[in-house]
Amino acid sequence: MTNSDKSVVSRLRKLIGEGTYRPGERLGEVAVSEQLGVSRTPVRLAFRTLEQEGLLQRAGKRGFMVREFTEADVLCAVEVRGVLEGLAARRLAEQGISRELDGELEVWIQRGRELLAKGYLEERDVDVWSELNRHFHQTIVGSSGSPVIGDAIARNNHLPFAAADSIVIDSEALDREYRKLQLAQVQHELVVQALRHGEGARAEMLMREHAFIGLRYGELLGLGG
Amino acid sequence: MTNSDKSVVSRLRKLIGEGTYRPGERLGEVAVSEQLGVSRTPVRLAFRTLEQEGLLQRAGKRGFMVREFTEADVLCAVEVRGVLEGLAARRLAEQGISRELDGELEVWIQRGRELLAKGYLEERDVDVWSELNRHFHQTIVGSSGSPVIGDAIARNNHLPFAAADSIVIDSEALDREYRKLQLAQVQHELVVQALRHGEGARAEMLMREHAFIGLRYGELLGLGG
DNA sequence: AAAATTATGTTTGGATCCAAAGTAGAGCTG
DNA sequence: CAGCTCTACTTTGGATCCAAACATAATTTT
Structure with missing residues (x-):
């Protein structure tokens, strides 16, 4: 969480908040890691944090999706x-x-x-x-x-x-x-x-x-x- | 989170709740992973989840510690x-x-x-x-x-x-x-x-x-x- | 022709390796 | 003797590799 880890979480927060990742959209670990220019590891860690924060939710058995807010x-x-x-x-x-x-x-x-x-x-x-x-x-x-x-x-x-x-x-x-x-x-x-x-x-x-x-x-x- | 990941989180929850890991105790990733018989990866993921849940808190720059509850x-x-x-x-x-x-x-x-x-x-x-x-x-x-x-x-x-x-x-x-x-x-x-x-x-x-x-x-x- | 099964591809989870940051201890210098 | 610095060790973070699970599509069988 020193550098990249924290920044991945906040960068994802921002992207979700801005609507770059649309509500309901499934987020793949590889896709996100490539877009952010890091490996899968920090993305996996960030997904768990964001899940707990309520910005992501599990999409069935397979990965996460952006949570929709009414x-x-x-x-x-x-x-x-x-x-x-x-x-x-x-x-x-x-x-x-x-x-x-x-x-x-x-x-x-x-x-x-x-x-x-x-x-x-x-x-x-x-x-x-x-x-x-x-x-x-x-x-x-x-x-x-x-x-x-x-x-x-x-x-x-x-x-x-x-x-x-x-x-x-x-x-x-x-x-x-x-x-x-x-x-x-x-x-x-x-x-x-x-x-x-x-x-x-x-x-x-x-x-x-x-x-x-x-x-x-x-x-x-x-x-x- | 299918099997081991989820179970690592809940096993750690249990160990913390039972007091096996004492409040204030620093948890090292390697130590915990060895005690649970898994590699560091699922432990690292679990630590992030437990941090968000409030059971762990960051111990300075160096890892996590069991949160104390009064x-x-x-x-x-x-x-x-x-x-x-x-x-x-x-x-x-x-x-x-x-x-x-x-x-x-x-x-x-x-x-x-x-x-x-x-x-x-x-x-x-x-x-x-x-x-x-x-x-x-x-x-x-x-x-x-x-x-x-x-x-x-x-x-x-x-x-x-x-x-x-x-x-x-x-x-x-x-x-x-x-x-x-x-x-x-x-x-x-x-x-x-x-x-x-x-x-x-x-x-x-x-x-x-x-x-x-x-x-x-x-x-x-x-x-x- | 439809259904079931198998095979292939995609994606996530776990393990391990390497690098970087931090800590503690020992040795050196003032 | 105290304080500083350098080094060695510990620990975390990131990348990559491998295996397992799941989905999809194709092929075969009834």
């Missing part, structure tokens, strides 16, 4: 992330947050405030938000007392569009995206508020709802403005 | 299963259950009733319950509209004691176990009831609570009787 699957994966992050938030609220954790969360809240303070969104702000959003979620999940939740989320995030930082940003409509991020920021702040007050159920539900922001809020905000 | 991890894994099965139940309740699904669930409810009807538990009943319990959970999770939830649960279940059918049955205290299964049966029936009435939130919470039955109820029933 819209319902994506929606479901987002909900799965929602309940898992909700669980993490609830546990955190119930056990109480430490002074350090409080401070760390405050950092990402502040960064978000600063980013949105100027009242509009620039192209490059998108990456900044993506980063701080990732840190915010990671901080909560990582502080839930066990790596188990984080692992489950990480595995779930391999599905396309399921990850928290895969908010589809439409660069053409930065004003709409600005309002979306504004809403996300409010949700972040509410979550932290609930965590500070030990409101487990509230923190959980806020986090669950927050998961949907990449999906349905687009329509909502599109209608509204 | 009691908190096990508890957390049970909670993860709870929220995921809860999600499946809620979705099912919200979308409404079909006539066939209703009938299928009724089958497992009935089997459970019959098993517990005689008022006590025999040794061999344990396997019967384990089977029907597995079917009951699988039916609900498998009918939630997307394989995503089931996959997440399956991956989570690889952790020791996290799976729904890993209720630790104490053969010495079959009367206590009887009361535990009786409670589980009631919970199953309540879940089905909630599903039939489209009570999503109730179904979700019942399913969540049901996940704990292997953990805390033992103490409770132990104290009570």
Whole structure:
């Protein structure tokens, strides 16, 4: 997994994500290894990893095929992330947050405030938000007392569009995206508020709802403005 | 994965679960392959699978080590299963259950009733319950509209004691176990009831609570009787 | 002519070989 | 004596070879 092994996995992830390998397509070890310019060995290893990640599935007795994802699957994966992050938030609220954790969360809240303070969104702000959003979620999940939740989320995030930082940003409509991020920021702040007050159920539900922001809020905000 | 590959994975799972390979122990490819009587290739493939399952983790740059699980991890894994099965139940309740699904669930409810009807538990009943319990959970999770939830649960279940059918049955205290299964049966029936009435939130919470039955109820029933 | 069986080709799984990276230990130098 | 470096050994990763399983097509038999 030093060099080639890891890169074969991520290269295949990319190719599958981009649709170069179509959903349902059977992947032969030799064909893929030739296309990637490596031998069969790292490809075989990568197939096992990708199978576990859920991007490939066994095609009968003979090899693997690219797994097909319906819209319902994506929606479901987002909900799965929602309940898992909700669980993490609830546990955190119930056990109480430490002074350090409080401070760390405050950092990402502040960064978000600063980013949105100027009242509009620039192209490059998108990456900044993506980063701080990732840190915010990671901080909560990582502080839930066990790596188990984080692992489950990480595995779930391999599905396309399921990850928290895969908010589809439409660069053409930065004003709409600005309002979306504004809403996300409010949700972040509410979550932290609930965590500070030990409101487990509230923190959980806020986090669950927050998961949907990449999906349905687009329509909502599109209608509204 | 026809023969040896699959068996290497499951044999390693067993050895890790039994504690033959101690938590934190580094596993060398050559050592394991010699102990299992196969070459390094299937072991290397198995290590990748077990890494994704969470039973192994990378030990620095050099190979893998058996992952250590604290009691908190096990508890957390049970909670993860709870929220995921809860999600499946809620979705099912919200979308409404079909006539066939209703009938299928009724089958497992009935089997459970019959098993517990005689008022006590025999040794061999344990396997019967384990089977029907597995079917009951699988039916609900498998009918939630997307394989995503089931996959997440399956991956989570690889952790020791996290799976729904890993209720630790104490053969010495079959009367206590009887009361535990009786409670589980009631919970199953309540879940089905909630599903039939489209009570999503109730179904979700019942399913969540049901996940704990292997953990805390033992103490409770132990104290009570 | 249809069905069954055999033969051939394709593909995956397992074993082994070679190279590269890392670790530990010994020896050398300051 | 301590610290550094070089070397030897251990271990993993990649490539290739061989065998087994499966699918397909062709031929034979009923």
